[in-house]
Amino acid sequence: MGAVVLDVQTGAAESFTEHLLRALGALTTEPAVPLTRLRLTGEGRPGAGTTACAEPHPQAPRAVPDHVAEHARRSPGATALVYGGAQVGYAELDHRVGKLAAALIEAGVRPGDRVAVRLARTPDLLVALLAVWRAGAAYVPLDPDYPVGRLRLMIEDAQPSAIIGTPVPGTGAAGTVVLAPDAAAPVPERWPRIRPEDPAYVIYTSGSTGRPKGVIVRHENLSALFTAFDRELSGPPAVTVAATSVSFDISALELFWPLTAGRAVLLTGHREVAGEDVPTGALYQCTPTVARILTDDPNGRRLLGRLGTLLVGGEQLPRDLADRLDSLVPGEVLNCYGPTETTVWSTVWRVRPHVPVHIGHPLGGEECLVVDPHDRPLPPGLPGRLLVLGAGVGSGYWRRPDLTADRFREYDGRPAYDTGDLAVLDPEHGLRFLGRADGQVKILGQRIELAEIESVLRAHPAVRDALVTVASDGATVTACLVPASGGPDPCVPVPAPPGQAEEIRRHAAASLVPAMVPAVWLLVGELPQLPNGKLDRATAGGWVARAMPSRPGPPDAEPAGRALDAVRLAWERVLGVPVADLDTTFFDLGGTSAGLLRVLVLLAERYPELTAAELFRRTTVRGLARWLDAPTGGADTPDTRPAQAPARGASRARALGQWRRRTERSQQRHP
Known part of the structure; x- marks a missing residue:
């Protein structure tokens, strides 16, 4: 009989042997111990189930306004803020x-x-x-x-x-x-x-009850974050670009961290950043969606080529985009991970060419554990639920003691937050993100509870029940609705009539942020269920996949020199509703940045000169069609220049x- 050869890394083999011996030893010395209490990792051994030991955060941390006042006394003329080309000392x-x-x-x-x-x-x-x-x-x-x-x-x-x-x-x-x-x-x-223990901000995130929930973050949480990044990046650069809405917690890093060190903040927005005069060596952070838009735009590539540090996070970073960013950014590219509840970022991973994307190792002052359903730490290589412990863990949810008790807890005497994310630990590269263990999803960097969207949809009088999924593109929210009266065959979903879909979309848009508003609407007689009575989201996802185009091909041919129909058809395919007003912006119709990227894909074959930047400059059907119809092949003319x-x-x-x-x-x- 031939020998079986296994290609196993030495460290993994040693770890497996240790865990097996530990299990056998526990079973022989304590034969009555329940298997759910059996720990494969050694007591007090951080490397077995965690990626880093928590470091103490600073003693008596100072609040940001105190830093600003000190710099005002020491260097009153030093630049604190850059806005619109002007400087504020x-x-x-x-x-x-x-x-x-x-x-x-x-x-x-x-x-x-x-x-x-x-x-x-x-x-x-x-x-x-x-x-x-x-x-x-x-x-x-x-x-x-x-x-x-x-x-x-x-x-x-x-x-x-x-x-x-x-x-x-x-x-x-x-x-x-x-x-x-x-x-x-x-x-x-x-x-x-x-x-230090006082609340610094309350930021609202999506909630499963249909109402957003407020996350409480303390001043000492922010101080620990800033100290960790001081160590990670040797302090903030001369200029940090602040382009993120303050409703997203990552804005706290780009707005306040530079001020603790007497450096400058360049205040702008993600849609304008490519046109800003960003100095060489600056730091910028964004979601992978925004990063991909920048890589497709000449001005965006020039911006990336000046950065000293690029932080990307809020969504999973695709491998191809990681390689592209690594080739465009002269400085470091860091893939960051962290829920709002653990203060902006909790882990970082430096992008390396042709290495599977990880979320990396914890920042200083924090610790990450991969645990099983019984909260036992798991060894490297075994997937489980991710807990974040240490200095970044916030105080809980504002006026939500039930939800706070469910997610915020003590673990081995330390504050911990149950992220609900699934991860696996690689001894060399750190943590690798695997997905969610619950109904939360990430769209355009926003953590979204599908249950909140469903709750809002059920509140419409024409809807008896609703189930929401995310399309395979990871950026399109889709809704399966059971009408309050009538309805199609229970097992045969049909597209919602345009008028009804638009009415319900407007109802949803009144209380949901644009990324949460569905773009595809299906009517069903009954929602699919599993044998145990739970909703069958996989079957609903299949319905949606069949309802959407199987491949992102270009729209049907339009008359020569007339791009209007092509643009309108692309918009309707992405938005999921008819587009009658040719002068209303894509975003006012419920579109998102990721949706614009899908429009770009649909039009790319017919209009190869079209870039994501041009889509953001011309956000109406008429404006984009005029630009595409220009005699110069898409170049600006006096009549079409934005x-x-x-x-x-x-x-x-x-x-x-x-x-x-x-x-x-x-x-x-x-x-």
Whole structure:
């Protein structure tokens, strides 16, 4: 008989032998021990089921406003913020923060309160967030682009004592003070003390009950994150690009970490970043979806070619994109992982050419465990549920003790968070992400509860029941609806009539962020079930796959020189509804950035000159069709050249000028 040769790494073989001997030893010495209590890893051996030991976080960490004040004293003229080509120094920033914080205190804001911030991305936004902290409160970010219905739910739940910026229509919260971003008052003799254990912000994420849930993160969590990145990257670079909405927690790293070291923040947005004058060596972070758009655009590639560090995260990083980014970015490319509940990022992995993508090893001060259903640590190579322990674990969910108890817990005497993610530990490269163990998904970097979408859809009077899935492209939410009356054959789904689909889409868009609004609508007589009575999402996914195009081919041919029909057909295929208004933007119709990439794929064969950047510049059917029909083959002409960039530049200049005038008036009133 021939010998069987196994190709096994030495470390894996040694680990397997150790675990087998440990199991046999436990079974022979304690024959009555339940198998569920049998641990394969050694007690106190961190390398067996974890990827790093927790390091102590800084003693008596300082809050960000204290860092800003110190830099204002030491280097008053040093640049703190760059916006629209203009610079704001630390002294000017600190002065505005102090005046607004004083106005908050005068209005009745007290330590421990929550203050909602609803402002556009101008210097006022950074001033407001820092002022909330200096007043001793926690900020609740309200993205102005979010649906009013969703903002109402957040306001009702957070119960802020004040709102900076534009109030949310229809809230009418009694006792809630509304302040303009240029509000000012005399500075108090002593500021409230910001304790490390005080809440820094409450950020709302998708909730399974149909209402968003607020995650509480403390100042000491942020301090530990900044310290960890100080060690990981040897401190922030001279300029960090801040392009992320403050409703996403990763904005905290790019907005505040540079300020702790006296460095500069370049305030912009992901749609504008490729046109910014980003200096060589800057740090930028984004989702893989945004990164792929940049790699397809000449300006985006120029931006990537200037970066000293690129952080990508929020979604799984495809291998091909990792290799492309590694070839374009002269500095390091880090794949980052971390739930909102564990403060921005918990692990990092430096991208290496032709190596399977991992999420890597924990940041300093944190620890990650891969455990089985009985919370026993698993050895390397065995997949399990991922727990994050240590300095980044937040305080729980605002006013949700039941959900907090389910996800936040103590593990071996340390604070831990059950991520619900599945992972496996590779001894060399660290953790590898495998997917979710529950109904959460990631779309465009947003962690989404499918149950929340289903709950919103069931609230429509025409819907008796709903099941939501994500299409194979990972970016398209699809809905299977059981009508309140009538309906098709139980086992034969049919596309929803366009009018009905549009009505329900508008209902959903009133309270869900764009990435959560379904783009494909199917009517079914009954939702599919497994033998145990649970919903059969796999069968529903098959229905959706058959309803969507089997391959992303180009739309049907259009008359020569007329791109209008081709563009409209591509939009309708991606959005899942008829497009009648040719002058409404793709995003106003419910589209997403990932949806635009699908439009690009559909049109690429017929219009090879079309890039993702052009799609973002021309977001209406008519505007894009005119550009494609231009005699120069897609080049700009005097009639088709987009006016958005100059208008945006003028808008920024006006905003910065107004901000400086308010600063001067404030200094005159309250020197």
